[in-house]
Amino acid sequence: MDMNILPTIDDRLEPDTPAIADVETIFAGSTDTESVGNSPSWGKDTAADFAVPDTIINPIIGDRIESYILQEHLGKGVSCFVFRGWDERNKYPVALKIINWENVFDRAAALRQMRTEAAALARVKHSKVVRFIDFGFDPRWPYLVTEYVEGRPLGELIRSGGALPTEWAVYLISQMVDALGAVWRAGLVHRDIKPDNILIGPNGTSKLIDFGLAKATVLQLNSGQTGPELAGTAAYLAPEQAKDASVVDLRADIYSLGVAFYETLTGRLPFTGKNRLQLIYHHLNTEPTPVASINAEVSGLISDICQWMLAKNPDDRPQNFEELRQAFDAIIGS
Numbered sequence: 028m029d030m031n032i033l034p035t036i037d038d039r040l041e042p043d044t045p046a047i048a049d050v051e052t053i054f055a056g057s058t059d060t061e062s063v064g065n066s067p068s069w070g071k072d073t074a075a076d077f078a079v080p081d082t083i084i085n086p087i088i089g090d091r092i093e094s095y096i097l098q099e100h101l102g103k104g105v106s107c108f109v110f111r112g113w114d115e116r117n118k119y120p121v122a123l124k125i126i127n128w129e130n131v132f133d134r135a136a137a138l139r140q141m142r143t144e145a146a147a148l149a150r151v152k153h154s155k156v157v158r159f160i161d162f163g164f165d166p167r168w169p170y171l172v173t174e175y176v177e178g179r180p181l182g183e184l185i186r187s188g189g190a191l192p193t194e195w196a197v198y199l200i201s202q203m204v205d206a207l208g209a210v211w212r213a214g215l216v217h218r219d220i221k222p223d224n225i226l227i228g229p230n231g232t233s234k235l236i237d238f239g240l241a242k243a244t245v246l247q248l249n250s251g252q253t254g255p256e257l258a259g260t261a262a263y264l265a266p267e268q269a270k271d272a273s274v275v276d277l278r279a280d281i282y283s284l285g286v287a288f289y290e291t292l293t294g295r296l297p298f299t300g301k302n303r304l305q306l307i308y309h310h311l312n313t314e315p316t317p318v319a320s321i322n323a324e325v326s327g328l329i330s331d332i333c334q335w336m337l338a339k340n341p342d343d344r345p346q347n348f349e350e351l352r353q354a355f356d357a358i359i360g361s
């Protein structure tokens with residue numbers, strides 16, 4: 028497989044993506060296992076002491092949170108704002124995830140969830156996973172600070188241009204195999220693998236973000252909290268995760284990565300539905316049309332591996348990192 032065409036993935040990235048050329052230089056001296064930044068401060072007491080302010084204030088550009096100055100609005104999830112910020116103390120760009128109180132129905136649960144996200148992310152140190160930097164409580168908002176990743180979500184690339192060339196799809200998803208390997212070794216299941224949570228930077232470097240639904244059996248994070256809000260995104264949901272999100276293991280992430288692979292290769296999802304229930308019905312009962320029947324450019328091997336990842340029964344999928352890695356190595360070597 029010719030990987031030389033890969034740098035042209037930059038063409039799909041916004042030409043006006045902010046250039047933070049120094050990011051790689053700044054982190055160049057640090058290894059995957061080195062921790063950068065401040066000590067995590069998510070102790071139980073801190074969270075319990077945090078009083079949600081009576082008057083809701085939304086963060087805006089120019090606001091300061093501890094040593095971080097908000098510089099650019101990057102995104103708005105259901106329950107949070109994401110900003111690019113500048114860490115004045117350490118002199119490097121960061122991303123700040125800040126709770127959007129207006130959209131939060133259960134404030135205690137939202138606080139718990141952000142604390143869980145920080146604790147989960149802090150356990151994973153890998154170059155393909157966004158790097159945890161800090162978590163804290165400003166009087167106005169709890170906030171999570173991570174490495175700033177230059178680039179765009181894979182979901183946006185697919186929405187704006189459809190399927191990606193097969194080599195790109197393999198290259199990008201193969202990096203997520205390694206990212207997930209690190210996540211699983213840390214004793215976590217991500218539970219929200221989807222193209223919108225994969226950021227693609229220059230030269231097609233990908234990073235996994237958004238540990239908002241991560242579950243850690245070792246830490247008992249999220250135990251007893253399974254509800255619709257923790258169930259994951261329906262289009263990418265493993266059948267067993269749709270039934271009970273609290274019992275899933277890494278094979279649910281493999282299924283979701285299979286859906287993301289499918290979408291990257293074909294520009295469409297394996298299943299669509301008018302609502303969440305219909306989608307879940309398909310995940311449980313409908314065999315996906317093989318990728319190779321939709322996109323003739325895709326080889327039988329790639330199509331088969333994608334289908335394998337999408338097996339209904341977790342026992343019929345790749346079972347662990349090694350099996351999945353071997354499968355992708357076979358594609359890359361072919």
Ligand SMILES: Nc1ncnc2c1ncn2[C@@H]1O[C@H](COP(=O)(O)OP(=O)(O)OP(=O)(O)O)[C@@H](O)[C@H]1O
Pocket residue numbers: 101102103104105106107109122124157173174175176177180223224226236237238239
């Ligand atoms: N470290 C980062 N560097 C650059 N951009 C980021 C970073 N983290 C998040 N973003 C941007 O913000 C968007 C939302 O981030 P994220 O996926 O973490 O929030 P979300 O969990 O989806 O929100 P919600 O909690 O409401 O579901 C991303 O799609 C991306 O565009």
Ligand SMILES: [Mg+2]
Pocket residue numbers: 104223224237
């Ligand atoms: Mg997200």
